[in-house]
Amino acid sequence: xxxxxxxxxxxxxxxxxxxxxxxxxxxxxxxxxxxxxxxxxxxxxxxxxxxxxxxxxxxxxxxxxxxxxxxxxxxxxxxxxxxxxxxxxxxxxxxxxxxxxxxxxxxxxxxxxxxxxxxxxxxxxxxxxxxxx
Amino acid sequence: xxxxxxxxxxxxxxxxxxxxxxxxxxxxxxxxxxxxxxxxxxxxxxxxxxxxxxxxxxxxxxxxxxxxxxxxxxxxxxxxxxxxxxxxxxxxxxxxxxxxxxxxxxxxxxxxxxxxxxxxxxxxxxxxxxxxx
Amino acid sequence: xxxxxxxxxxxxxxxxxxxxxxxxxxxxxxxxxxxxxxxxxxxxxxxxxxxxxxxxxxxxxxxxxxxxxxxxxxxxxxxxxxxxxxxxxxxxxxxxxxxxxxxxxxxxxxxxxxxxxxxxxxxxxxxxxxxxx
Amino acid sequence: xxxxxxxxxxxxxxxxxxxxxxxxxxxxxxxxxxxxxxxxxxxxxxxxxxxxxxxxxxxxxxxxxxxxxxxxxxxxxxxxxxxxxxxxxxxxxxxxxxxxxxxxxxxxxxxxxxxxxxxxxxxxxxxxxxxxx
Numbered sequence: 001x002x003x004x005x006x007x008x009x010x011x012x013x014x015x016x017x018x019x020x021x022x023x024x025x026x027x028x029x030x031x032x033x034x035x036x037x038x039x040x041x042x043x044x045x046x047x048x049x050x051x052x053x054x055x056x057x058x059x060x061x062x063x064x065x066x067x068x069x070x071x072x073x074x075x076x077x078x079x080x081x082x083x084x085x086x087x088x089x090x091x092x093x094x095x096x097x098x099x100x101x102x103x104x105x106x107x108x109x110x111x112x113x114x115x116x117x118x119x120x121x122x123x124x125x126x127x128x129x130x131x132x133x
Numbered sequence: 134x135x136x137x138x139x140x141x142x143x144x145x146x147x148x149x150x151x152x153x154x155x156x157x158x159x160x161x162x163x164x165x166x167x168x169x170x171x172x173x174x175x176x177x178x179x180x181x182x183x184x185x186x187x188x189x190x191x192x193x194x195x196x197x198x199x200x201x202x203x204x205x206x207x208x209x210x211x212x213x214x215x216x217x218x219x220x221x222x223x224x225x226x227x228x229x230x231x232x233x234x235x236x237x238x239x240x241x242x243x244x245x246x247x248x249x250x251x252x253x254x255x256x257x258x259x260x261x262x263x264x265x266x
Numbered sequence: 267x268x269x270x271x272x273x274x275x276x277x278x279x280x281x282x283x284x285x286x287x288x289x290x291x292x293x294x295x296x297x298x299x300x301x302x303x304x305x306x307x308x309x310x311x312x313x314x315x316x317x318x319x320x321x322x323x324x325x326x327x328x329x330x331x332x333x334x335x336x337x338x339x340x341x342x343x344x345x346x347x348x349x350x351x352x353x354x355x356x357x358x359x360x361x362x363x364x365x366x367x368x369x370x371x372x373x374x375x376x377x378x379x380x381x382x383x384x385x386x387x388x389x390x391x392x393x394x395x396x397x398x399x
Numbered sequence: 400x401x402x403x404x405x406x407x408x409x410x411x412x413x414x415x416x417x418x419x420x421x422x423x424x425x426x427x428x429x430x431x432x433x434x435x436x437x438x439x440x441x442x443x444x445x446x447x448x449x450x451x452x453x454x455x456x457x458x459x460x461x462x463x464x465x466x467x468x469x470x471x472x473x474x475x476x477x478x479x480x481x482x483x484x485x486x487x488x489x490x491x492x493x494x495x496x497x498x499x500x501x502x503x504x505x506x507x508x509x510x511x512x513x514x515x516x517x518x519x520x521x522x523x524x525x526x527x528x529x530x531x532x
Contacts, residue, residue: 004270008297009290009419011412013464016246018408019185019234020160023153031274031332042146042331052152056189065308065412066297097394101152112148114176137403141430142284142423146277146331153275157408164407164465175464198441199430200280277443282510285451285500286426287418303443308412318418322455378414 002029002071007064023055026087026101031073033085037130045120050103051055053082057099067091075127081116087091127130135162135204138197146228155189159220159234162204168216170263178253183236186215190232200224208260214238215261225254268295268337272329282328289321292353292367295337299351303396311386316369319348323365333357342391347371347382349393401428401470402497405462415461422454425486425500428470432484436529449502452481456498466490474526480504480515482526 002025034041041050063069069091076084077082082104089119120129135158145151167174174183196202202224209217215237222229239247267290299354300307307316329335335357342350348370355362372380401424411417433440440449462468468490475483488495505513515518 007290007294008411009417013410013412013414014182014184014409015412016184019188020153020156020408023156024273027153027275028273035332040332049147051147051149051195052192054189054191054314055152056187058187059185062184066301066306140423140427141278142286142426144279145274146279146281148279151275157406160408161406168465173465199434199439279450280450282450286419286422286453289422293419315413317413317415317461318458320457322453323416324453325451328450394415 002032002067002073004028006067006069007063008065011065016064019057019059022057022089022097022099023101025071025089026052026055026057026073026085029073029087030085030103031099033073033130034127039123039126039128046121046123047108048117048120049106049108049114051106051114053102053104055099055101057097061091061094061095061096063089063091063096069096071107076100078119078124083124084120096122135206136201137161137166138146139198139200139202140152141198144198149197152190152192155192155230155232156234158202158204158222159188159190159206159218159232162206162220163218163234163236165222166206166263167260170259172256172259177256180241181250181253182239182241182247183216184239184247186235186237188234190229191232194224194227194229196222196224196229202229209233213251213256215249216252216257268298268339269334270294272331272333272335274279274331277338281327282330285323285325286326287361288323288355290363291337291355292321292323292351292365295339296300296351296367296369299339299396300393303392305389305392313374314383314386315372315374315380316349316377317372319325319368319370321365321367321382323363325363327357327360327362329355329357329362330357334365335362342366346384349385349390401472402467403427405464405466405468407464410464412462415463416518418456418458420498421458421488421498423498424468424488424496425454425456425472425484427471428486428526429484429500430500432529433526436525438522438525443522446507447516447519448505448507448513449482450505450513452501452503454498456496456502458488458496460490460493460495462490462495468495475499476487477518477523479517482518482523 010021040063072088076086088098105119107117143154205221209219217235221231238252240250306330325365342352350368371385373383409420468512471487474484487497504518506516
C-alpha cells in the first residue's frame with residue numbers, strides 16, 4: 001500500500017488533481033510494489049524493460065491539494081510477457097478512483113529496438129510473495 | 134486535428150514519452166476541438182465545468198523527443214450530461230496509440246460542490262459542426 | 267527536512283531528473299515546512315495567497331530514478347510582504363543542487379485581482395519556530 | 400521566437416500556470432532555437448549532451464489557461480563549454496517574466512560518466528546565425 005500527499009503542482013485550475021496525475025500515482029504505487037518484493041523494476045533482468053501497453057482509470061471523487069491518499073495495488077492477469085496491475089486510490093474511506101495498467105516485458109536489443117520477452121518465473125514468484133500482495 | 138512536437142520534459146529515462154503524457158495530449162486536442170468549434174471549454178456556460186470520469190489509452194508505438202505527431206479527435210457517445218472523446222495519436226502513418234476520455238458536464242454550486250447537469254443543446258450542435266468533426 | 271524518492275515520470279531521456287523538477291521539489295519542501303510549523307500555506311489567512319516572484323537553482327549532481335533525496339529548507343530574507351526560501355537538495359552526502367524561491371504574500375480581491383499584503387506577524391513567528399527552522 | 404498556448408495541465412489550483420512550468424517553456428524555446436539554426440540539441444555532436452547547471456526566472460504577471468504567449472530567446476554569455484540562454488516570456492505586450500538557463504556541453508563516456516567538453520566552434524557559429532538570433 002502506497003501512501004502520499006497531493007502536491008500543489010499536481011493540481012489544476014479546477015482546484016483538484018489533474019486527471020492525468022492518477023496514471024502517475026498508479027505507476028508510483030506499482031514501483032513501490034516491486035520494491036516491497038525486494039525487486040527493482042529498473043534492473044529487473046538483463047536488458048529487460050516494462051513499457052505500458054494499456055492504461056485505464058475511472059474517476060470517482062476529486063483529490064485536492066495536500067490531501068493524503070493511498071494507492072492499493074495488486075497484480076491482476078499475468079501472461080507470458082504481460083502483467084496487469086490493478087489500483088484503487090483512496091482518501092480515507094472515500095474511493096477517489098480505480099484503474100488498471102498493463103505492462104509488457106520487453107528485451108532491448110543493442111540497436112535500441114524492443115521485443116516482447118518471457119517474464120522470468122522467479123520474478124513472478126517474488127512479486128506474488130510481496131508484502132501486501 | 135491537433136499537431137505538435139514532443140518536448141524534452143515529456144520524455145522519461147526509457148528514452149520515450151512517458152505514458153501519462155498521452156492523457157495530456159488527448160486533453161490538449163479536445164480543448165483545441167472546442168476552440169475549432171468557436172467554443173471555450175473553460176467558459177462553456179454559466180458555472181459549467183467538465184471533470185473527467187474515465188480515461189483509457191492503448192499504446193502501440195513510442196514517441197520520442199522532438200517527434201512531430203497529430204491527435205485526431207472525434208466525439209463518440211453523447212448522453213444527457215456526458216461526452217465521450219475518442220482520440221488517435223499518429224506520427225506520420227504510424228499509430229502511436231488510441232484512447233478515449235469521457236467528461237461529465239457539472240454545475241458548480243456556490244459552496245463548491247458539483248452536480249451533473251444537462252449539456253446545453255446549442256453547445257452539442259456547435260461541437261458537431263466543428264471543423265474536423 | 268523533506269525526504270522522498272525520485273519517481274519515474276520525473277526523469278527525462280537523458281536518464282536523470284528533469285531540471286524543472288527541482289523547482290517542484292523546493293516547493294514541496296516549503297509546503298512541508300509550513301505543515302511542520304502547524305500551518306497550511308493554502309489557508310494561511312483570509313484570502314491570502316503566495317505566488318512566487320523569483321526562483322533560482324544551481325545544479326551540481328544528477329538525481330536518477332528511485333534515488334532517495336532530502337531537501338533542507340530554511341527561511342532567508344523576510345520583508346514586509348515576501349519570504350525567501352533557501353533549499354539544498356542532497357542524496358546522502360552528495361549535494362545535488364541548491365536554490366532559492368521568493369514568494370510574495372498577496373490578498374485576493376473579489377474581482378480576482380491580487381495586491382501584495384503585509385505578512386501577519388504571528389505567521390512569521392510560527393514559521394521561525396518550526397521544527398527544523 | 401517560440402509561440403504556443405497554455406494547456407490546462409500546466410495550471411494549478413491558484414488558477415494560473417505553475418511557476419515550475421516557466422522553466423519548461425524556456426527549454427522548449429531553446430530547443431526551437433536550435434532547430435531554427437538547423438541543429439538538433441539531441442544530436443549536436445558525437446556523445447555530446449547539454450545538462451543545465453543553473454536556471455533562474457523572475458515572475459512578473461500570471462499566465463492563465465489558453466493564454467497565447469511567446470518566448471523570446473537569445474544567447475547570452477558563451478564560454479569554452481557553456482552557453483547561457485536568456486528568455487523573456489510575453490503575452491501580447493505584457494511581460495509574464497524573464498529568466499536565464501545555463502547549459503554545459505558534456506561528453507558522455509562509455510561508462511555513463513560525463514565530462515565537460517569544448518563546444519565545437521562550428522556549432523556556435525550556426526547558433527549565432529540562427530533566424531531570430
